[in-house]
Amino acid sequence: MVANSKKGSNRDLAKALAGMADQVIASANKGRTPSMDIPVRSLANVSFNEKKRYIEMGSAKQQREFFNVNMAKKFMQTMLVAAACRQLEDEGKTTSIRDLFYMIKHRIDGSSENTVDEQTESDAVIEDLEVTAQFIREELNLFAENKGALAGEITLVDSGDTIDARAVGSGGWAIPSIVEDHVIKFKKCTAKFVLLVEKAAVWHRLNQDKYWKKHKCIVLHGGGQPPRGVRRLCWRFVNELKLPLYVYVDNDPWGYYIYSVVKQGSINLAFESQRMAVPSARFIGLSSFDPGTYGLDQKATAIGLDESDIRRAKEILAYPWFQSKAWQKEIHNMLANGVKYELEALTNKSISFVTEEYLPKKIKDKDWLD
Amino acid sequence: MASRKSKAATPTPPPIPEGGRRKKAVKAATAQEMSARQRDISVAEFFQKNRHLLGFDNPRKALLTTVKEAVDNSLDACEEAGILPEIEVKIEVAPSSEGGLPPSVAQATRFTVSVTDNGPGIVKKNVGKVFAKLLYGSKFHRLRQSRGQQGIGISAAGMYGQLTTGKPTRVVSKIAKEPKAHCFEVSIDAKKNEPVEHETKQIDWGREQGTSVTITLEGRFQKGKGSVEEYLELTSIANPHAVFVYIPPEGERREFPRGVDVLPDQPREIKPHPYGIELGMLLKMLQDTKSHWLTGFLASEFVRVSGKAADEICKAAKLSPRAKPRSIMGKDAEALYKALQTVKLMSPPTDCISPIGEKAILAGLYKEIKGDFYTAVTRSPAVYRGNPFVIEAGIAFGNQGFIKKDSDDEKGEQEELSLDDGDGNGNGDSERPKTLAELRKAARLKEKQAKEEIKGPELSRLIRFANRVPLVYQQTACSTYKAAVEVGWRKYGLTQSRGSLPQGSLVIFVHMASVWVPFTSESKEAIADYDEVRKEIRLALQECGRRLGIHLNKIARAKYEMSRRDKFGLYIKEVAEACGKLKHKYGTVNVEKLKKQLQSVASKVTGGEKTEAELKRKENAPEELANTIVVTEQGIQGDVPEGMAPGGAAAPEAAEPIEAAEPAEAEAPAKGKGKSKKGKAGKAPKAAKSAKPVEAKAFKGKAKPAQQSAKAAKGKAGGPPGIDDIPITSFGKQISGKPAKGKAAKAKGKQGGSKQKELF
Known part of the structure; x- marks a missing residue:
């Protein structure tokens, strides 16, 4: 769908994918079980680079063997995804990961089994392929569903169309999955900072109140855990436009983790950290101390932590990139209170409390966590 | 022995006499008066009043007991005369006493049982005594393994018939040398325990020799568990050298073919220990x-x-x-x-016992029970209370629910019927019953499938034998049952609830051979629970179970490997074609060749051809026997303690001793009869001698099976075989699976898969 303009790397991709077939053929010739080495995408194989301040993937690899009951299907799926990417490459097309799922999905001859049943299966295989072939998803001619919206003091060019983000209506500009330079170009920016909000609902409040106009900023959301496009766009704002990035998330372990993914990268996509992680990102709220500081009706707005919250909070406490004193204090405070708060809790004070009082004061007071 | 005698001979309190006595009883009886009433009770009279002691408690059981006694007699007679038994059992509905048309089989209360054998016949003067005098026989006074022991059975059956129908026992007997057969009608004078016999006529009988006994009695005919047919099946398993023909009052004539062509060794008579x-x-x-x-x-x-x-x-x-x-x-x-x-004494000699033998048990189980794994174990002789005995055990296992119980099937049918009734219940809505019926059909199908799972929910079946005679009643009182429950079948891959038999399509065979089998009661229905006996049974069953476990493991592994291979096979096409696409423009790929290569790799990593062989084995039913034995032997080989290692050598060795075994066998009947030393008698005593070391070990109670087997193996390789070896080697000849041996082929031919009947 998106015109592919980077012909230079194409030969390499086709060649790399063909190499996967060569491995299978060579093994078959030798009478050995075909296998491929796939870098491990788990906590065990990531490390926090103190200097660069983001998560890096280690060198551990996992052998995926064809003739192993636990891996056979995944092996087959990997080959199918590779072949599909090769086809996209040959035909010069780009497709969504949903489309790819349907490209490879079919009934296996002589069985009642499908090659893939859930998109999560093909998505995981795509990520495997990314790390194995060392081509990121965009280079594999794949993109995810659009997710997230933006509005604010910026004008950009999206596939040739100029978008003035100050005039994008109540829905905002939908952030595409691929935001690389060849798709999105920045034309004019008057913003002083970027505010990444966890949820669409809160983003709507900010957009409706024209918060970005009053405070000269760009406001965007990623619909929960921000997708790669949103993260990459933030990275470009920070690195190309030199804007500070504030992250505004729920006060719960999941909110903390969203912040940390934006800041240090995710465990799953650690190999993409260097082009996605924004180590300078700041956690503006909601802090577990805020309800007290801002006089929230805590009895009315607090939600008790459940078991999974507590477990997750403890996991996060142990992550190397959450070891600063301030963060430990923040998380311990939440655990001590035994409650969490949603961003919407601030609305309990008044509809526009967040845009008129809370965020301005926070930024003015530099009341954030780093 | 003693107890039986005392029962018969001690003056038990006389049965209440004439009715008038009670009124006068006010006056105390004097010693003289009392002595006047005291008199001998004839055994026959005693029995008349206590028929339940001998298995005639109800009409159903009476019919079975009559068949059993006649068949036992025939088998004993044939074997003692060195004749391979051929026995025909015929049951007919007898006209009822009121006359008119004979009633239907289910309704009938009178039956005529005829049992005809090819035995030596009975000398004219003895006919009456044999069939109409209790406690007359050749077996009571000898300490020797035989089916009958007291000489009560057949006379008791005749007397029962006489009591219930008034009909005498009819006997036809022909001795080989005599030109004509003699027909007799015999009845018993219950007071004197003396036969009343009269020869009716002499006839030309189509047979060279033999005896036919016909008894008309009150009985009930039934099928399934406890039936005559089942009894004959069981008898045929434990006596694979005999042929049985069963002619029921209605339905098909059935033949139980021979499994081995060699008579069991005649047991020797011994003195008490x-x-x-x-x-x-x-x-x-x-x-x-x-x-x-x-x-x-x-x-x-x-x-x-x-x-x-x-x-x-x-x-x-x-x-x-x-x-x-x-x-x-x-x-x-x-x-x-x-x-x-x-005083410390040597254990009694054990050559007085004639076990069935592992191979013969296998043959018996194989021909009567449909399954896909058979194994049998004959233990070395052991001793309880001075009586030598041998325990034999066997297993027939149906891996795919081949084996089903009659009772289960019936139950299933009943359930189906009741379900159908439910459907029929006129529901006005014509749509609904149909869908209901469909649902039920689906449910039933599901149930059926569930049943076909490897381990069905049904309990296994225990078949028990004492001196080759099936034990049908009082299973739970039997030492064999206790031992079978005691064995931890779970470690052999079966499911088992505490205190019950294992579950699954399994038949457990246990045989006790002894000069004196300790029964719990006079009716000889269960083996008494002596520690020594139970231990031997348990050890035998454990060995069977172990072999089954190995077999099941192998099958399970093969199945698992096959399922893996199938799965890989499905994916290979996908992967090969993906490779083709990936190599597009970078050289061509022969996708078909790649598929084949991958297929062969997949096959290699899933156990190769062995997997197929293991699974195919089950599909080729006709080769079952030979294969099963291979499996069994492999099982033995796999786990043999060091030093014994028959390994690959076992098969060739097994072929050799056949020659050595033959003379000993041929000699055995003569030996048993006590007709001493004919021409080639030289070898028989040797065989007896070589048995000695084994006995000694058994007595000490320390001999491990492995050691004994080692001994046996030595015996095979070297001189004439000892008692242990004979059955084994003789079997090697029978069913070693070597087509070269004429008899093996014969045995095989007789056991066509079609003749197998599902015993459950």
Whole structure:
């Protein structure tokens, strides 16, 4: 769908994918079980680079063997995804990961089994392929569903169309999955900072109140855990436009983790950290101390932590990139209170409390966590 | 033995006499009056009043017992005469006493049972006594393994018929040399226990020799569990050398074919062992002996009592070695009895026992039970209370629910019927019953499938035998049952609830051969639970179970490998085609060749051809027997302790000793009869000799199976076989699976898969 303009790397991709077939053929010739080495995408194989301040993937690899009951299907799926990417490459097309799922999905001859049943299966295989072939998803001619919206003091060019983000209506500009330079170009920016909000609902409040106009900023959301496009766009704002990035998330372990993914990268996509992680990102709220500081009706707005919250909070406490004193204090405070708060809790004070009082004061007071 | 005698002979309180007595009983009876009423009770009279003791408690059981007694007699007679038995059992509905048309089989209360054999026939003057005198027979006075023991059975059956229908027992008998067969009608004079016989005629009988006995009795005919047919099936399993023909009152004639062509060895008669006798019997022996001195008595009337041992016994009993046996009574006798139990003696000889033999059991199980795994174990002889015995066990296992129980099937049918009834219940809505029926059909199908799972929910079936005679009643009282429950079948891959038999399509076979099988009761329905006996049964079953476990493991592994291979096979096409696409423009890929290569790699990593072989084995039913034996032997090989290792050598070895075994077998019947040393008698004693070391081991109770097997193996390789070896080697000839042996082929031919019947 998106015109592919980077012909230079194409030969390499086709060649790399063909190499996967060569491995299978060579093994078959030798009478050995075909296998491929796939870098491990788990906590065990990531490390926090103190200097660069983001998560890096280690060198551990996992052998995926064809003739192993636990891996056979995944092996087959990997080959199918590779072949599909090769086809996209040959035909010069780009497709969504949903489309790819349907490209490879079919009934296996002589069985009642499908090659893939859930998109999560093909998505995981795509990520495997990314790390194995060392081509990121965009280079594999794949993109995810659009997710997230933006509005604010910026004008950009999206596939040739100029978008003035100050005039994008109540829905905002939908952030595409691929935001690389060849798709999105920045034309004019008057913003002083970027505010990444966890949820669409809160983003709507900010957009409706024209918060970005009053405070000269760009406001965007990623619909929960921000997708790669949103993260990459933030990275470009920070690195190309030199804007500070504030992250505004729920006060719960999941909110903390969203912040940390934006800041240090995710465990799953650690190999993409260097082009996605924004180590300078700041956690503006909601802090577990805020309800007290801002006089929230805590009895009315607090939600008790459940078991999974507590477990997750403890996991996060142990992550190397959450070891600063301030963060430990923040998380311990939440655990001590035994409650969490949603961003919407601030609305309990008044509809526009967040845009008129809370965020301005926070930024003015530099009341954030780093 | 003693107890049976005492039952028969002790003056039990006379049955309440004439009705008038009660009124007068006000006046105390005098000793004279009482003595006037005291008189002998004939055994026959006793039986008349206590028929339940001998298995005639109800009409259903009476019919079975009659068949059983006649068949046992026929088998014993044939074997003793060295004839391979062919026995025909025919049951007909007898016209009822009121006359008119004979009732239907289910309704009928009178049946005529005829059992005809090809035995030696019975001498004319003995016919009456054999069939119409209780406690007349050749077996009671000998300590020797045989089916019947007391000489009650067939006469009792005749008497039962006489009592219930008034019809005499009809006998046709022909001796080989005589031109005509004699027909008799015999009845029993219950008061005197004497036969009343009259020869009716002499006829031309189509047979060379044999005996036919016909009894008309009150009975009930039934199918399934406890039926005559089941009884014959079981008998056929334990007596694979015999042919049975069954002609039921309605339905198909059925033949139970022969599984082996060799008669079992005739057991030798032995004298009692001191450890096994009771005081009463000792007293009687003291009176009956011809010896003049006590030492002479001990040495000549008992086995394993040497002169030296006799002296020791006398010393221990503080009796003079020269004491007159007849004068030893009271305290002296008791002291002697105690001394007999305490002095160390060798275990009794065990060549008096003739086990069925592992291979013959296998053949018996195979021909009557449909399954896909069979194994059998014959233990070395052991001893309980001075009585030598041998335990044999076997297993028939249906891996795919081949084996089903009759009772289960019936239940299933009933359920189906009741379900159908439910459907029929006129529901006005014509749509609904249909969908309901469909649902039920689906549910039933599902149930059926569930049943076909490897381990069905049904309990396994225990079949029990004592001296080759099936035991049908009182299973839970039987030592075999207790031992079977005690075995931890779970470790062999079966499911088992606590305190019950294992689950699954499994038949467990247990046989006890002994000169004196300890029954729990007179009707000989369950084996008494002696520790030594139960332990032997348990060990035999454990060995069977272990082999089954190995087999199941193998199958399970093969199945698992096959499922893996199938899965890989599905993906190979996908992967190969993906490779083709990936290599597009970068050289061509021969996708078909790649598929084949991958296929062969997949096959290699999933156990290769072995997997296929393991699974195919089950599909080729006709080759079952040979294959099963291979499996069994492999099982043995796989786990043999070091040093024995028949391994690959076992098969060739097995072929060799056949020649050695044959003369010994041929000799056996002659030996059994006591007709001593014919021409080539030389080898028989040798065989007996070579059995000795094994006995000694058994007595010590330390001999491990492995050691004994090692002995057996040696026996095979070297000189003539010992008692252990005979059945095994003789089988090697029968069903070793080597087509070269004529008999093996014959045996195989007879056991076509179609003849197998599902025993459950």
